[in-house]
Amino acid sequence: MKPSSDNRKEEALFTLRNSWLRNTVGGLIAITVVSIAIAFLWLPSAQSNDAITSLWRSICGAAGVPFKWGAxxxxxxxxxxxxxxxxxxxxxxxxxxxxGRGATLAQRCTMCHGAQGISNADSPNLAGQYPMVVYKQLHDYQSGKRENVVMQAMVRDLSEAQIRDLAAYYAYLPKPPARFPTPGTGAAAPLIVSAGAPVRNIAPCASCHGPMGRSTGAPWIQGMPEVYLRDQLIAFRSGARHNDVNEQMRNVARQMTDEEIQAASKYYASLPQN
Incomplete structure (x- = not known):
């Protein structure tokens, strides 16, 4: 039985011998290729607009390809x-x-950190701080891993034994009360503190700084001056401060917004340390 003329026409329509089909499909492919080239190659390289650049970075990151080729x-x-x-x-x-030895050495520290380790100058409160935290920070100032003109001058000539004595003294002092007492039963922790931001790879602040847990060397920051906490987060975000082991604070802070930094700083400053 021979195929009907209608069937033969339908078969002929969807073959490469059909010039209409070749031209249509070929034109569609050409338009698609040109559109992709303009949208994803020419525009990002030709425009300095931050939004376009950020979009291009995101697309490249999602696709697993370099942001810039040939560089x-x-x-x-x-x-x-x-x-x-x-x-x-x-x-x-x-x-x-x-x-006792640490108390004698700490007399030089009272101008910034207070006579009892409680600062009135927006410097960190050292009273009750974990001894390993004080020990590490003094060593980092001494080695230049953490930079501060005043602190580096103060610790330059300290011996290993003196650093240990200072750490023991400040750990011995009672923790200070909150600088800004939380009203009532206490304000709820902001999300950046309690839950972090998993989509941006931000762990909860509480996972290292309490109350959920504490990492070795992570400071006790409850009741610290708000200005100090904010400035340190900004310094970590910019890379100006870089003495965090394995960049854990820089990796977190560089993803935080100004609002999140302010919220976390204000919250921790309002908590009682006792």
Whole structure:
């Protein structure tokens, strides 16, 4: 039985011998290729608009391809952010002799950190701080891993034993009350503190700084001056401060918005340390 004329026409329509089909499909492919080239190659490279650049970065990141092609980048070797090796048994904060020696050394620190380790100058409160935190920060100032003109001058000539004595002394002092007491039963923690922002790879602040947990070397920040906390987060975000081990604070802070930094700083400043 021979195929009907209608069937033969339908078969002929969808073959490459049909010039109409070839021209239509070929034109559609050409338009698509040109549109992609303009939208994803020419526009991002020709325009300096931040929105276009950010969109292009996001697209490249999602696709797993380089943001810029043909550019050679020298990968810098990793830089140690701190030379301090922390050991929970390194400092005996209950040793009265160490505490006494530390109290004598701390007389030079009272102008910024207060006579009892409680600052009235927006410097960090050191009273009741974990001894390993004080120990690490003093060593980082001494080595230049953390930069501050005043602190580097103050700790330049401290010996290892004196640094341990200062850490023991400040750990011995009672923690200060909240600078801005939380009304009533306490305000709810902002999301950045309690839950973080998983989509932006931000862990909850509380996972290291309490009350959910604490990492070795993570400071106790409840009741710290709000200005100090805010300035440190901004410094971590910009990279001006870089003595965090494995960049954990920089990785978090660089993703935080100004509003989140303000909210976290205000919240922790309002908490009582006791």
């Amino acid at each position: 050679s980048h020298t990968i810098a070797p990793p830089v140690r952010s701190s030379d301090v090796v922390l050991d929970a048994n390194l400092i005996d904060s209950q040793d009265p002799r160490a505490v």
